[in-house]
Amino acid sequence: MTMEAKLTFTELKQLNLPNIDKEILAFWDAENIFQKTILERQDATPFIFYEGPPSANGTPGIHHVLSRTLKDIFCRFRTMDGYLVERKGGWDTHGLPVELGVEKLLGITKEDIGKTITVEEYNSICRREVMKYKDQWEEVTRIMGYWVDMEKPYVTFENDYIETLWQLLQKLHTKGLLYKGYTIQPFSPAAGTGLSSHELNMPGAYREVKDTTIVAQFKATGAEAEKLLGVTAEREVFFLAWTTTPWTLPSNTALAVGRKIVYVQVRTLNPYTGKPVEVVLAKDRLYAYFKEEQKGQPLEQHEGWNKHLPWEPVAEFSGEALSGLRYEQLLPYAQPESGDAFRVVTADFVSTEDGTGIVHIAPSFGADDFRTAQQNGIGSLTLVDRQGRFSEDAGELAGRYVKNYTDDPEWENPDVFIAVKLKEENRAFRVEKYEHNYPHCWRTDKPVIYYPLDSWFIRTTAVKDRLLELNRTINWKPRSTGEGRFAQWLENLVDWNLSRSRYWGTPLPIWRTADGTEEICIGSVKQLTEEFSKAKEAGLNTDSDLKLVNGLLDIDLHKPYVDRIVLVSATGQPMYREADLIDVWFDSGAMPYAQWHWPFENEETFRRSFPADFIAEGVDQTRGWFFTLHVLGTMLFDSVAYRNVVSNGLVLDKAGNKMSKRLGNGVDPFDTIYKYGADAVRWYMITNAQPWDNLKFDFDGITEVQRKFFGTLFNTCSFFGLYANVDAWRPGKDNISISDRPELDRWILSLLHSLTRDVRQAYESYEPTRAGRLIELFVTEHLSNWYVRLSRRRFWKGELSADKNAAYHTLYTCLHTIARLMAPVSPFFAEFLYRQLRVQEFLGDAASVHLSAFPVADQAVIDSDLEETMQLAQDLSSTILALRKKVNIKVRQPLRKAMIPVLQEDVRDKIRHISDLVLAETNIKELSLMEDTAGVVTRKVKPDFKKLGPLLGAHMKEAATMLGSLSQERIAELERWSQITLEIAGKEFVIPADHVEIVSEDIPGWLVANAGNLTVALDIQLTPELVAEGNAREFVSRMQKLRKDSQLEITDRIVVEVVADKDLWDSLLDFKNYICTEILADELVSAVDNQDFVKLEINEREIRARVIKTEAYGKK
RNA sequence: AGUCUCGUAGCUCAGCUGGUUAGAGCGCUACACUGAUAAUGUAGAGGUCCCCAGUUCAAGUCUGGGCGGGACUACCA
Known part of the structure; x- marks a missing residue:
């Protein structure tokens, strides 16, 4: 696939989503589409997104596909809507899971560190191991179509990153918000050591x-x-x-x-x-x-x-x-x-x-x-x-x-x-x-006591009110997470315990004298260098092998290196680094600053990209990343760190159990995407449940999405391409103004613009599920099942007429719009569809759907009256079809007439507008509207409870019964006077006619069914003419099948030879013109039997026939 | 234990500010259609809207209290 547009619409055979993925990925790669979405918008208003860093220490799971789809959706939407959306990726690299992984790998325990293995060696293995699954992460990112900049990600263990963290800690220290205190931890006086909760959970600990x-x-x-x-x-x-x-x-x-x-x-x-x-x-x-x-x-x-x-x-x-x-x-x-x-x-x-x-x-x-x-x-x-x-x-x-x-x-x-x-x-x-x-x-067998132990804290309680206040300005999705869980957490805030007694992490940059009276918090490598030199002059650090490069210490800002540095206090005392590392959540919460190595570099970039417009992660981050971002934003800048946040729920297995390695019920994201295609997975996850509800992941659901949604859309598109090629139709040619197009076209376009309006609104309010479901409904119900089905013959009948041209334009617009509306959720198929529609004469269009503009609804095209009218047509059709079904008269058998009693002039008017559609759809000759129904139709009064409520109050029940049992005479009276007086509990109530609805219920002697408030009666009398026509239509159907079985092109003209009994043959002759037009026949002739003839059955009568291409017929 | 969340058809989910007859898809059954065809359409069966109480003329919807699933946090005198 290239930037070049095609000359014709490519013929589509069968939908294969994984193949489309491959094709589109190659296209994106070759044309640098992602980069272009950013480069082309350098001057646009930025939309700021922060990527919550995953840890490459574990493998990606299917739940990551969910949260990343969510991130991708809104970034793509904003991009298409004209914003500059940069997405810097990142890696979370510190913390306990990394350490535990390494210990397992080496077969050692914490006790061995410093004994059988040096801290230096240990940490260097951590550094290596933490990126163990980087390749897998990059691959899953690529194949799921998540656009994020993996070229220049931020990495939390890098010196620059840590330097920013130190700078921020120093700022907090200066403000008096960083202090040494204590927390209550399990403590063993006999062993003289604190215990981790893990140690307390060891079997036998509780006695x-x-x-x-x-x-x-x-x-x-x-x-x-x-x-x-x-x-x-x-x-x-x-x-x-x-x-x-x-x-x-x-x-x-x-x-x-x-x-x-x-x-x-x-x-x-x-x-x-x-x-x-x-x-x-x-x-x-x-x-x-x-x-x-x-x-x-x-x-x-x-x-x-x-x-x-x-x-x-x-x-x-x-x-x-x-x-x-x-x-x-x-x-x-x-x-x-x-x-x-x-x-x-x-x-x-x-x-x-x-x-x-x-x-x-x-x-x-x-x-x-x-x-x-x-x-x-x-x-x-x-x-x-x-x-x-x-x-x-x-x-x-x-x-x-x-x-x-x-x-x-x-x-x-x-x-x-x-x-x-x-x-x-x-x-x-x-x-x-x-x-x-x-x-x-577990070591001494003595009772543990809970005891206050030293820790470093950030005084979050000092800004509690401000945290709450700022939180109220954040748009939380769902709202309850922000107002409930998060606000609750802030209400019960305690100071943030930063201390971790570990090895692989960001060291606390605080040096203290032995008696704790003097301390310094270092905020940069430069400052560390100066202090180091100062101490060296004072006779400390003499045996240090640290060197200065370009005037700065050449040092890895991790243990054990930083611990080897001794500083000197104002009074000349040596100062040693506090042994603690800091909570890894500080690492990730500081990413808005540290990702840019601010304030040492990128001042501009940082200012421009703070705070974020949008972030998204799982609800489990509420007290994690969402909290630490918020705390640091508030404490350092008195600002929110993000304006909109979407917190997604869990991905559970089919039965609703949490996925876990232990149960082996996890879903492999690679297999799943390779098998079903990224879009089917994305679309399924987004439309099946609101992202903040838990998702019960079921492969059958993905299959359904494939078939139901993508299959239907694909069929619609291939149907369009097939005929557009036959007629050599091109978009952008001979455009017809919408007002000149038929009712059906104006209707689907009206719906399309309503859809555009609603979908845009859904994306804007971070409701992707709504957006997806709306698109799905439009595609399957309205576009495919009604518009295309009813328009089918417009596409294949005759030359390129104005009506046909209108149909092409309309369907093209629908597909082209759908491609752009769906692009944020299903970037691959949208691209495929968009490219499919992009033929040579239409090069004004962007090369990629992701470079195109998100559609804007035109209010003028929306005609809600028309939308209602069409709904009426659909209801009427399905009612009539239900009636046919009841008496077993197939749709191919024409019927004379359907009758509908309608009292309201506006409804009559609506029905007249769509009667042709209904007649064609249901194969009926005439739709007759009865105005004067008195005496013919039994009618009934239905109370409008909403309107009657305020009027009747407690008398509602009685009134409803009375209205329901009004005689036909009184109903006529109600109609005549536009009101009726009821006596309830000795009081008189005047009920205006617009407070009730009068519906026809039955027409005695007719086959009747109700469609909403309408009653439809069907005339099921079959005249000989109707039967003959039915035969003709049946014959057409058989011939179409025969054409197809004989592998004729849809444009081939034919001659048909028939052997039939007289009666049937007469039927056919009566409709000869009709038949010939339908099946592209030049001649319909009665013939003598021959073994080439195919035996067919028409309405339980035998007939023999064969089709021959006209040109071949001449030669015979 | 606390906080949040979910509980509607066999399954997955809609159901806005309360309006009396609760919807869709899948699955199931039957039928139809056959130039979109490994598609499609129509109909049918299928519900104690988790339970109890309350507010109201009227509750799937609002209030209170339970029960059950899930997540997070905390482990206790």
């Missing part, structure tokens, strides 16, 4: 243990407690909270309740001291502590009172109401340094399944606790050290191990000590042993 649990009493205080709970000096009210880790109680700084949980205040006795107390707990948990029989019993120490406490309810509150109340610190050994502690807060993880429905919060020793405290501005206490001992400031507990980490036989459980102490102080409501699952360290 059943028996612990002392305490329901502690937290004493409510403060003005609000006085008001709500009635607290006074004499009247003590306590919040009850349960814990399985009493050793965390000294570090308690808050209590959490559930917002929607109902709480009760109960008056009772403390079971250990016997003192009257009032306690607050969840209503659902009441009977875990109190017995119904003791309700209202006097508060005295009767027999067994401490097993069955007397109690009475005092009040009820929602968790919401309790929120904000204060309480007295339970074990006041130390005070938190910051924050407003000892308050009741709400948290969504609070349940009433066990405990009291009030959760004791020790922010240092629980991840949920920590997050809750952070969200509520509550400080923390960490009264346990890294060895698992109570710290100095834990008063009488100081120095005691919280668990028996040293295997000391003398060890006494501090939980018990605390329980006894609280009992004595009237602060324990229940103490008991409790068996539960608790995680243990």
